[in-house]
Amino acid sequence: MGELVGTVDSLENKISKLLHKLELLQQSNTKLERELDQLKKDRAEVTNSISVWEERYNSLRLANTMLGSNTEKTEAKLKINSLIRELDYCIAQLAE
Numbered sequence: 794m795g796e797l798v799g800t801v802d803s804l805e806n807k808i809s810k811l812l813h814k815l816e817l818l819q820q821s822n823t824k825l826e827r828e829l830d831q832l833k834k835d836r837a838e839v840t841n842s843i844s845v846w847e848e849r850y851n852s853l854r855l856a857n858t859m860l861g862s863n864t865e866k867t868e869a870k871l872k873i874n875s876l877i878r879e880l881d882y883c884i885a886q887l888a889e
Contacts, residue, residue: 854868
């Protein structure tokens with residue numbers, strides 16, 4: 794009978810340890826999920842920032858070509874033609 798009590802005590806101790814470990818792991822998981830959410834938000838902000846800066850860079854390049862830079866005049870003409878095509882498409886869509 795004493796052996797059975799010892800076994801039960803041992804099982805209770807192991808179960809208690811496992812429950813404690815489970816709680817610690819759940820807390821750690823919650824913390825990691827919060828960190829992941831924050832990192833996703835940070836990544837989205839960085840991606841948006843990169844897009845904004847790329848757009849600014851392209852605008853500055855285009856402005857420089859229009860101000861007389863000889864190196865990218867062809868690119869400027871192609872960009873202008875592309876913008877004109879986009880405008881024509883929009884006008885056509887509005888006319889329908």
